[in-house]
Amino acid sequence: MLQITSPYAKLDERMSKEDLLDVQGTVSAVHSGGLYRVQSDAGHEVLAQLSGRMRRFRIRVVPGDRVTVGVSPYDPARGIITFRAR
Template identity: 45%
Template sequence: MSNEQSFNDEKNTSFNLKNKQRKQKKLVDMEGIVTQNLSNGKFRLKLENGVEVIGHLSGKIRQNRIKIVVGDKVTVELSPYDLTKGRITYRHR
């Protein structure tokens, strides 16, 4: 019985990893410039194609206390479902 259970646990773990990889592939990475600082770690961004979106800081940027100010060039992850909101994942130097 324990062999079957451990096999099922391994199967579920590999299934969950595949699902996470699929979810990550759906995101669209774009570069943009910060045009306005909004409240609660949100920013108004102008993307390289001219579209304006609202982006919030990713957890790693908050965790490492990276400061983002108006005029910074950043990388934004956009979901294909809502192209007006995104997550700021990197600040370029």
């Protein structure tokens, strides 16, 4: 029996949280739509959004906060804020 597979089957695989690179940085600006501009300690600028758990527990992030951003190795210009330091 011949089995036909889609060429896009590999694209449906999602990255897990463990695949993200953790970057430390400081929030430099807050944009509309829940986006934050984060200046990393290495000097890179990342456009990030809050993780679902941070939205669920209503954790506020303001400019000047120290945060941890999960950055994809495929697109290092965007990320997810996973932790806000106290």
